[in-house]
Amino acid sequence: MIRFDDVSFRYASSDTLRLQHVSFEIEEGELCLVVGPTGSGKSTLLGCINNLVPRFTGGIRTGRVFIDGSDTTLLQPRELATTVGYVGQDPLAGFVTDTVEDELAYSMEQLGFPAPEMRRRVEETLDLLGIADLRRRALRTLSGGQQQRVAIGSVLASSPKVLVLDEPTSALDPIAAEEVLAIVSRLVRDLGTTVVIAEHRMERVIEFADSTLLVGDTVTHGATRTVLRDAPIRPPLVELGVAMGWDPLPLTIREGRRSAAQQRRVWASEPPTLPSRRPSGEVALSASSIIVRYGEKVAVAGVDLSLRQGEVTALMGRNGCGKSSLLWALHGAGRRDGGTVSRSAEAGIALVPQTPSDLLYLTSVAAECSASDRSAEVPDGTTLALLRRLVPGIEPDAHPRDLSEGQKLAVVLAVELAGNPAVVLLDEPTRGLDYAAKHALSEIIAGMAADGRAVLIATHDVEMVAQTCERVVVMAEGEVVSDGPTRDVLATSALLATQVAKVSSPTPVLTVQEFVDARD
Numbered sequence: 001m002i003r004f005d006d007v008s009f010r011y012a013s014s015d016t017l018r019l020q021h022v023s024f025e026i027e028e029g030e031l032c033l034v035v036g037p038t039g040s041g042k043s044t045l046l047g048c049i050n051n052l053v054p055r056f057t058g059g060i061r062t063g064r065v066f067i068d069g070s071d072t073t074l075l076q077p078r079e080l081a082t083t084v085g086y087v088g089q090d091p092l093a094g095f096v097t098d099t100v101e102d103e104l105a106y107s108m109e110q111l112g113f114p115a116p117e118m119r120r121r122v123e124e125t126l127d128l129l130g131i132a133d134l135r136r137r138a139l140r141t142l143s144g145g146q147q148q149r150v151a152i153g154s155v156l157a158s159s160p161k162v163l164v165l166d167e168p169t170s171a172l173d174p175i176a177a178e179e180v181l182a183i184v185s186r187l188v189r190d191l192g193t194t195v196v197i198a199e200h201r202m203e204r205v206i207e208f209a210d211s212t213l214l215v216g217d218t219v220t221h222g223a224t225r226t227v228l229r230d231a232p233i234r235p236p237l238v239e240l241g242v243a244m245g246w247d248p249l250p251l252t253i254r255e256g257r258r259s260a261a262q263q264r265r266v267w268a269s270e271p272p273t274l275p276s277r278r279p280s281g282e283v284a285l286s287a288s289s290i291i292v293r294y295g296e297k298v299a300v301a302g303v304d305l306s307l308r309q310g311e312v313t314a315l316m317g318r319n320g321c322g323k324s325s326l327l328w329a330l331h332g333a334g335r336r337d338g339g340t341v342s343r344s345a346e347a348g349i350a351l352v353p354q355t356p357s358d359l360l361y362l363t364s365v366a367a368e369c370s371a372s373d374r375s376a377e378v379p380d381g382t383t384l385a386l387l388r389r390l391v392p393g394i395e396p397d398a399h400p401r402d403l404s405e406g407q408k409l410a411v412v413l414a415v416e417l418a419g420n421p422a423v424v425l426l427d428e429p430t431r432g433l434d435y436a437a438k439h440a441l442s443e444i445i446a447g448m449a450a451d452g453r454a455v456l457i458a459t460h461d462v463e464m465v466a467q468t469c470e471r472v473v474v475m476a477e478g479e480v481v482s483d484g485p486t487r488d489v490l491a492t493s494a495l496l497a498t499q500v501a502k503v504s505s506p507t508p509v510l511t512v513q514e515f516v517d518a519r520d
């Protein structure tokens with residue numbers, strides 16, 4: 001259904017080939033997972049499927065891409081649009097209308113669907129994605145996860161033969177992610193749709209995937225188990241399988257539990273000693289009865305929260321439960337309709353927002369970094385050094401606009417963290433980051449905590465939380481519904497358990513490292 005025949009590609013502003021002699025074939029009805037380090041070229045490769053690369057990006061492409069037997073460069077854009085549905089990484093940037101309903105109908109209108117058919121499909125899609133109550137909402141006012149669902153719905157509505165999704169679950173809570181992937185895999189099964197999904201949090205997609213395409217210096221396509229065995233990036237369960245020498249390598253939780261059965265029996269009679277949380281310091285920020293309203297909608301409904309020096313706290317909960325609203329209210333730059341926030345005046349506070357690229361306005365990475373050094377009054381080169389620790393290989397001369405999403409995020413993180421603020425608020429900091437970049441981020445966060453900073457991270461990434469946070473606060477409908485040590489909250493929750501926790505349950509082991517350290 002999709003065939004790349006010796007495809008190479010170079011962006012106009014760069015000397016390096018982004019894709020080099022790439023050839024592979026994806027069959028009709030195949031669900032192919034695309035993985036690779038941050039900035040390796042996954043989005044570029046995805047863009048070649050519907051000719052977005054090079055038609056909109058510029059640059060030079062050689063070789064040929066075939067969809068359903070036709071060379072894509074010979075197809076009319078309209079023909080290609082009927083065949084390939086594409087959802088990019090930043091849903092808001094892809095929206096063409098103002099409201100949810102209009103957005104769902106838009107591509108069908110463009111493709112000339114009859115009105116009654118369109119109506120029926122809009123209703124169906126609203127139900128399928130659980131967004132019926134948002135139908136008349138303005139797209140700009142939706143939470144990140146709600147926007148992502150609308151974006152996926154808007155391409156599903158016209159049932160394309162090929163569906164290309166660039167990080168479709170990055171802003172979704174674990175349940176919503178599973179639902180969206182279940183819908184997609186049902187399309188594969190029932191309609192024979194061919195699906196290509198780039199995803200950093202592979203653990204979410206792996207059990208649905210028929211094959212994996214690994215993007216790096218070379219591009220490998222093959223059976224997931226084979227490709228991942230030697231891949232530089234692997235989900236926690238595969239990492240655990242490799243560390244424990246399990247054969248076959250487990251890909252699903254069920255396979256993992258089978259391999260871990262013996263270990264679980266040992267732990268049942270002799271519970272392991274697991275690391276406990278670090279003691280934390282003085283209160284760095286204290287908030288009481290915080291309220292945020294948007295018209296009738298109460299997004300934050302009276303939250304009390306204290307953040308302590310040296311403590312890393314995760315803020316979790318369903319899409320739209322009020323996490324971002326709470327962060328902005330704590331920070332002071334966002335709406336606050338009630339309550340108080342106190343912290344010592346000289347201690348700075350920084351917030352890394354969900355769409356970080358809004359903060360980049362200079363023409364090169366180097367310029368952003370030196371501006372950041374100046375405004376934070378730190379030695380020249382501090383920000384750039386921080387950036388290199390996060391994601392290596394970003395050209396200082398590159399225009400921030402030309403960076404991959406993960407690279408942009410890394411630049412904003414470096415800029416915000418350079419000034420060493422006493423309280424750091426991060427809104428979904430791991431979107432677009434590969435496991436190595438997440439690990440680097442965890443270390444930087446641990447370093448900040450060790451220096452006595454208080455850190456609060458709004459996230460859906462349970463694996464990152466298990467690695468990085470000692471405390472988890474869970475919100476629902478604008479209120480705090482639980483608050484406790486990470487191990488207690490994650491290991492006892494069906495929704496928030498990590499892969500390793502699911503494999504180890506009922507023993508509350510959360511990460512690969514803990515498992516390896518605690519094995520007999």
Ligand SMILES: Nc1ncnc2c1ncn2[C@@H]1O[C@H](COP(=O)(O)OP(=O)(O)OP(=O)(O)O)[C@@H](O)[C@H]1O
Pocket residue numbers: 011012013014018036037038039040041042043044045057398401402403404405406407432433434
């Ligand atoms: N328009 C452009 N001009 C020049 N270079 C670009 C452009 N777009 C992307 N690049 C570079 O090409 C490389 C691949 O980018 P791409 O977005 O395909 O990576 P990715 O694997 O999808 O990354 P991520 O995991 O962060 O989403 C990056 O190094 C990026 O800096």
Ligand SMILES: Nc1ncnc2c1ncn2[C@@H]1O[C@H](COP(=O)(O)OP(=O)(O)OP(=O)(O)O)[C@@H](O)[C@H]1O
Pocket residue numbers: 140141142143144145146171173294295297298299317318319320321322323324325326
């Ligand atoms: N400007 C606005 N007008 C109306 N409703 C809004 C506005 N901004 C946010 N909301 C609503 O307030 C609620 C909380 O939004 P918020 O962005 O804080 O959620 P979140 O927990 O960060 O979600 P996500 O995990 O999807 O990012 C959501 O239901 C959202 O639709």
